[in-house]
Amino acid sequence: MIDRWLFIGIFVSIAAVFPLLPIVLARFLAPHNPNTIKLETYECGMETVGPTWVQFKIQYYIYALVFLIFDIETVFLFPWAVAFDAIPLFAVFEGVLFILILVGGLLYAWRKGALEWS
Amino acid sequence: MNFWENPIGFIGEAIADLMRSLHIGPEVINFVITLLSVVVVASFGLLLVIFLIWLERKVAARFQDRIGPNRAGPYGLLQTFADMVKLITKEDSIPEKADKLSFNIAPILSVVAVLLIWAVVPFAPAWIGTDLNVGVLYIAAVGSFGILSILMAGWSSNNKYALLGAFRAVAQLISYEVPMLITLLVPVLLARSMGMNDMVRDQSTWFIVLAPLAGIIFLVSSIAEIGRTPFDLIEAESEIVAGYHTEYTGMKFGLFFAAEFLHAFTVGVLFALLFLGGWRGPGAEQYQLLGVFYLMAKASIGYFIVMWVRSTLPRIRIDHMLALNWKFLTPASLAILIITAILEKAYGETSARIPALLIGNLAVVLVSWLVLRAASRKTKRERVTFKKRPVAKPA
Numbered sequence: 001m002i003d004r005w006l007f008i009g010i011f012v013s014i015a016a017v018f019p020l021l022p023i024v025l026a027r028f029l030a031p032h033n034p035n036t037i038k039l040e041t042y043e044c045g046m047e048t049v050g051p052t053w054v055q056f057k058i059q060y061y062i063y064a065l066v067f068l069i070f071d072i073e074t075v076f077l078f079p080w081a082v083a084f085d086a087i088p089l090f091a092v093f094e095g096v097l098f099i100l101i102l103v104g105g106l107l108y109a110w111r112k113g114a115l116e117w118s
Numbered sequence: 119m120n121f122w123e124n125p126i127g128f129i130g131e132a133i134a135d136l137m138r139s140l141h142i143g144p145e146v147i148n149f150v151i152t153l154l155s156v157v158v159v160a161s162f163g164l165l166l167v168i169f170l171i172w173l174e175r176k177v178a179a180r181f182q183d184r185i186g187p188n189r190a191g192p193y194g195l196l197q198t199f200a201d202m203v204k205l206i207t208k209e210d211s212i213p214e215k216a217d218k219l220s221f222n223i224a225p226i227l228s229v230v231a232v233l234l235i236w237a238v239v240p241f242a243p244a245w246i247g248t249d250l251n252v253g254v255l256y257i258a259a260v261g262s263f264g265i266l267s268i269l270m271a272g273w274s275s276n277n278k279y280a281l282l283g284a285f286r287a288v289a290q291l292i293s294y295e296v297p298m299l300i301t302l303l304v305p306v307l308l309a310r311s312m313g314m315n316d317m318v319r320d321q322s323t324w325f326i327v328l329a330p331l332a333g334i335i336f337l338v339s340s341i342a343e344i345g346r347t348p349f350d351l352i353e354a355e356s357e358i359v360a361g362y363h364t365e366y367t368g369m370k371f372g373l374f375f376a377a378e379f380l381h382a383f384t385v386g387v388l389f390a391l392l393f394l395g396g397w398r399g400p401g402a403e404q405y406q407l408l409g410v411f412y413l414m415a416k417a418s419i420g421y422f423i424v425m426w427v428r429s430t431l432p433r434i435r436i437d438h439m440l441a442l443n444w445k446f447l448t449p450a451s452l453a454i455l456i457i458t459a460i461l462e463k464a465y466g467e468t469s470a471r472i473p474a475l476l477i478g479n480l481a482v483v484l485v486s487w488l489v490l491r492a493a494s495r496k497t498k499r500e501r502v503t504f505k506k507r508p509v510a511k512p513a
Contacts, residue, residue, distance in 0.1 A: 003148070008256075010156045012230065012238045018164055019229040019373050026206045026369040039130035039214040041277050042364055052215075052276050060289050063440065067292040070448070074299045077455075078255055081307035084462065092463045096456050103452055106444070115444045117437035 062114045066106075073102050124244055124406045126158065150223070156237075159247045163236045167376045170383050171198045174425060181429035201372075208368035216365065217274035224271035225366065225373035231263030232381045239387055240315040242397050242409030253314040254302050257388065258295075261343070265291045266351065268345075271374070272362035283361025286436065287352040291438055294342035296369045297335050297447040303331035304458050318396035323472060326393040331454050331479045333393040335447055340385040341424055342443070344378060348431040349439060386420030388415065394419065432433065446486070449502075453482050 039050045080087070080095045109115060121128045130151055137147045172187065172195060176358060179186030180455040187194030216227030225418060238253040240246040250256050265287060272284020306312055308328055309320040326333045344351040363374045397409030434442075457478040465474040 003152070003335075004248040004250055006149075007152050007156060008234075008237055008250075010153055011160065011234065011247065014153075014156045014248050015230045015233040016226060018160055018233070019226045019376075020383075022369045022372070023226070024212075026208075029207050029382055030368060031207075033211050034211060034237070036214075038211055041213055041215055041275075042359070044359065048278065052278050052281055053273075056281075056285055060285050063289045064292055066444070067296060070296045071299065074296075074303065075255070077303055078306060078312065081303050082310060082312055084307055084310050084459075089463060092459055096459060099452055099456055103387065103449070106448065106452075110369055110445070115440070117440055 004063050059117060066114060068111065069105060073098070121402055122407075122418065126406070127244060130154070145158060155247065159236055159239075160233055163233050163380060164376075168198045168202075168379045170379045171201075171376070174379060174382075177422070177425050178429055181426070184263045191400075192435065203324050205369050205372040210368040210370060212433045213276060213365050215276040217276065220270040220274040221365075222370075224274065225370040225377075227267035227270065228377040229373050229380075231260060231267060232377050232384055234260040234263070235384050235388070238314050239391065240396060242406035243315075243403055246315055246404055247375050249313055249315045250294060251311075251313045253317075254306055254312045258299055258302060262295070264343075264377070265295075267377075268362050271366070273370055275362070275365040279358040279360070280362050280364045282358045283364070286358075287362060289436070290349060290351060291343060291345070293443045294339040294447075297443065297451040298339040298343060298447070299413060300451040300455055301332040301336040301339070302392070303455055304329045307462060314391060314396075318391060318398060321398060324393060324395040324398075327472060329393070329454070329458060329479065330476075331482055332451070332458070333389070335384070335454070336392070337389055337423065339443070339447060340389070341427060342439070343386060344381045344424070346378075346382065346424060347428045348434045349500050350433055351436055351439065354433060369478040381395060382424050383417065383421050385424060386417040386422075389420035390416035446490070450482065450486050454479065455484075457482055459493055 041052075077095065077098070080091075080098075084092075133154070134147055135150060137150065151500045175193070175197070176186040187197035190196040212218060235257055237247040238250050238256055240249070246444070266289040268291070269284050272280045272282075272287065275281070305317060305325050308325055309317040311317060311320065345352045351357075358364075365373055366374065390413060396416070397413045399408065399412035402409035402412055458475065461474045461478045462471075465471045
């Protein structure tokens with residue numbers, strides 16, 4: 001088992017090296033003469049007004065929250081699906097109940113208007 | 119071991135024998151072999167991109183009744199190399215106000231995120247990077263790196279268009295991850311395993327037959343996950359210039375580009391593995407190269423659908439896109455999961471498995487169609503009305 005994860009460990013470092021190569025190559029081959037105007041923020045030729053890193057629309061955050069609930073709940077369902085042969089019928093319905101609670105959460109978010117883009 | 123039955127295994131054994139004859143310790147041999155297999159898998163993915171970019175341009179051109187690249191090399195095959203040379207020799211400018219560290223890491227991370235998926239792809243019965251017993255979970259986890267890279271790119275550019283693109287990416291990619299994860303559960307449930315190779319071995323009947331709806335939902339949410347038309351709001355060029363990679367130039371832009379193309383094909387590969395039986399086909403168990411051929415042929419089906427959809431449909435609005443996900447795909451995928459679980463427990467071991475599951479899928483399709491029809495009748499469409507204006511009439 002350790003061997004299998006060793007593969008992933010090596011893979012991460014090698015996979016990072018491959019895209020790094022053309023960037024390093026470009027550093028030697030590409031011209032490099034920056035100036036103030038070139039390094040300005042691109043905004044279709046207009047000068048940018050005000051800071052960019054401002055508070056963003058709250059709606060994005062709410063979607064992220066709803067996602068978080070679903071994501072965590074589905075991860076709990078994976079072991080249930082793998083052990084499907086070993087579990088008795090009542091455990092299958094237990095899982096279904098778990099999904100239905102999830103549906104309840106979705107309906108709640110829906111009724112509360114969390115899924116409306118306003 | 120016959121060379122033609124398993125060329126890579128043959129060469130690997132030869133290298134291991136050579137090292138053993140040089141009295142190198144078994145741990146070192148193991149490490150070197152692992153390293154070599156990593157390089158083979160990773161470079162296969164990256165070499166594939168070069169071909170895929172050409173293929174996609176050709177196919178997209180055909181859809182638009184053009185010829186596509188045909189100047190550089192035979193059939194324009196060398197076009198991508200020409201593009202690569204151009205991108206490498208372009209100036210790499212980093213905006214002054216950008217967050218330098220994450221600005222530079224983001225394009226690399228986007229490629230790494232896609233390449234990592236290939237670590238668990240079984241190309242053939244014996245050719246798999248590493249057969250993790252939590253393969254599907256690993257794919258879901260690694261897939262999230264891609265979202266992170268887009269968010270990093272958009273945020274660190276310190277550009278309003280880029281930031282808007284990143285926000286949209288958060289809303290879109292995160293949302294579509296939900297139905298994708300739930301539909302991933304269906305093949306896991308049918309195969310009783312999360313290992314990718316176990317899953318392929320279990321598909322004596324392809325899972326697309328047992329769970330057609332899950333396959334379709336998986337494909338749709340995957341298209342959204344790649345950020346392709348009709349879900350390309352994160353880089354909508356008519357609204358926010360180029361989205362999260364507005365400020366990127368040269369090879370760093372090229373890396374985002376390459377990652378997107380590879381991701382599109384990876385979706386095809388995953389679709390083939392989970393629903394179309396992966397490397398399964400006549401003779402694949404014996405001749406490994408045949409297995410690779412079958413997998414690639416099946417992956418092209420999904421890839422072609424992605425390209426087809428891309429050149430057919432226009433971009434949809436952000437509220438429609440989110441509504442499609444949360445109000446249709448997510449409930450539908452939950453329903454199909456419940457139906458599959460119950461039917462699989464009831465008929466899983468009997469011969470009625472296939473018809474029972476098919477009828478279950480059909481029932482979900484029917485119910486959702488009825489619900490959609492009822493919903494569309496309830497909501498009245500707003501019609502744009504104009505004031506009556508005097509019109510010139512013939513005398």
